[in-house]
Amino acid sequence: MKALILLFFGLSISAFSNSDIGKAYVDVMIQQGVTQATLDNGLKIVVKIDRRAPVFISQLWYKVGASDESRPTTGVSHMLEHMMFKGTRTYKSGEFSQIIARNGGDENAFTSKDFTAYYQKMHKSKLELAIKMEADRMRNLTFSNQELAKERQVVIEERRMRVEDKPNSKVYENLRLISFDEKGAYHSPVIGFQQDIETYSLNDLRVWYEKYYAPNNATLVVVGDVNPVEVVALAKQYFGDYAFNPNIKPSDRTAITLKGNARVLKLKAKLPFYVLSFPVPSLNTVDKEKTAYTLEMLAYVLDNGLSKSLMRNQQIASSIGVGYRLYDKYDTLFTLSFIPANGVSNDTVLTAIKAQVAELINNPNFIQGELSRTKAQLEADFIFEQDQISTQSYYLGMLSTVGLGIDKMFTYVGNMNSISTTEVSAMAKQYLNFDDANSVELIPQGVK
Numbered sequence: 324m325k326a327l328i329l330l331f332f333g334l335s336i337s338a339f340s341n342s343d344i345g346k347a348y349v350d351v352m353i354q355q356g357v358t359q360a361t362l363d364n365g366l367k368i369v370v371k372i373d374r375r376a377p378v379f380i381s382q383l384w385y386k387v388g389a390s391d392e393s394r395p396t397t398g399v400s401h402m403l404e405h406m407m408f409k410g411t412r413t414y415k416s417g418e419f420s421q422i423i424a425r426n427g428g429d430e431n432a433f434t435s436k437d438f439t440a441y442y443q444k445m446h447k448s449k450l451e452l453a454i455k456m457e458a459d460r461m462r463n464l465t466f467s468n469q470e471l472a473k474e475r476q477v478v479i480e481e482r483r484m485r486v487e488d489k490p491n492s493k494v495y496e497n498l499r500l501i502s503f504d505e506k507g508a509y510h511s512p513v514i515g516f517q518q519d520i521e522t523y524s525l526n527d528l529r530v531w532y533e534k535y536y537a538p539n540n541a542t543l544v545v546v547g548d549v550n551p552v553e554v555v556a557l558a559k560q561y562f563g564d565y566a567f568n569p570n571i572k573p574s575d576r577t578a579i580t581l582k583g584n585a586r587v588l589k590l591k592a593k594l595p596f597y598v599l600s601f602p603v604p605s606l607n608t609v610d611k612e613k614t615a616y617t618l619e620m621l622a623y624v625l626d627n628g629l630s631k632s633l634m635r636n637q638q639i640a641s642s643i644g645v646g647y648r649l650y651d652k653y654d655t656l657f658t659l660s661f662i663p664a665n666g667v668s669n670d671t672v673l674t675a676i677k678a679q680v681a682e683l684i685n686n687p688n689f690i691q692g693e694l695s696r697t698k699a700q701l702e703a704d705f706i707f708e709q710d711q712i713s714t715q716s717y718y719l720g721m722l723s724t725v726g727l728g729i730d731k732m733f734t735y736v737g738n739m740n741s742i743s744t745t746e747v748s749a750m751a752k753q754y755l756n757f758d759d760a761n762s763v764e765l766i767p768q769g770v771k
Contacts, residue, residue, distance in 0.1 A: 466532075624747060643660070
């Protein structure tokens with residue numbers, strides 16, 4: 324089948340001869356309208372054509388994030404993301420962003436637990452500029468103590484605004500601390516612990532950059548009004564001479580999940596908050612894929628069902644949230660959170676949640692209507708998401724980077740539609756054991 328696809332690619336796009344293709348790619352595959360290629364140095368390329376507007380989004384994804392970190396350098400991936408805008412041997416500090424803006428583009432970056440990514444959104448005529456500049460900072464980044472000092476203060480302020488001054492964020496940070504062992508992935512926050520942000524050195528950043536920023540640890544994703552052959556040719560032109568890094572190995576880390584821990588936080592806050600977590604597998608770690616999709620469906624069904632029951636009908640909660648991270652690289656958490664209504668205790672809300680979960684376990688047909696509505700909504704959401712090239716590129720890049728493959732983007736709806744009420748009920752019974760749950764309770768201390 325691969326030979327047929329390769330032949331199709333070579334015949335349908337005339338910009339390359341067969342010999343050119345052999346030089347440019349190690350592998351080429353067309354799937355669901357998406358072209359995938361791999362350069363000789365290991366750089367992966369993913370291209371999806373979308374000609375509804377004369378624009379493109381280009382993203383470069385690196386397989387490194389907070390899950391690769393440990394004390395005393397937590398947050399180093401995020402700090403390096405900031406430093407990537409502070410100059411290379413080619414461009415001065417801040418010049419990257421200035422050039423993109425001057426050419427009518429938009430650019431930024433983001434760091435997560437499992438990856439770091441950089442993007443530019445521009446007119447299609449600026450494709451070469453975006454790829455050229457992104458390739459430059461993969462290898463030519465300059466490191467300045469002066470720039471680090473500036474960005475350290477920026478990140479400290481960012482942590483203050485996002486975590487220290489937000490009680491609910493502190494709750495979730497503490498939930499990770501008691502739900503994941505400190506020796507494994509997912510224990511530390513993406514932004515890093517305050518002490519680490521204040522103390523890691525310029526050399527720590529340089530070592531991280533040299534270790535992980537290499538073509539065989541990256542994926543270039545381009546979505547928009549582009550020619551796949553041109554994208555691959557430009558990638559080869561600007562990334563092709565970069566050497567394969569033999570020191571990059573598949574991670575041997577795991578997310579070591581914990582059970583039955585509880586923590587109470589007394590913070591300045593206006594409202595109480597309560598969060599539970601249950602250790603569960605992700606799509607990447609599960610034995611049977613359907614288990615992960617069913618956990619995803621369980622989260623949707625519970626979120627909608629609990630919101631209706633506890634907020635609208637019983638009016639004992641002012642907020643309900645149920646979460647599950649299907650695409651995490653390692654084992655993950657299934658979370659339940661709530662804010663009780665004024666004058667209602669946490670125990671009252673928690674008892675009601677347990678009762679509804681028990682009803683789901685004992686009577687699967689209890690959720691038939693909610694399951695049908697959820698399936699229809701998920702299918703509609705998928706269609707709407709295709710209207711945004713940024714959303715398309717995100718899923719293509721994320722799935723490729725965490726090792727799941729882009730086909731998961733196109734099979735999601737079908738997998739979710741195949742789930743029955745009985746399967747959802749069985750998942751709740753298997754994983755939502757409240758005796759094993761971790762919990763963090765926020766008790767407000769008043770705000771002046």
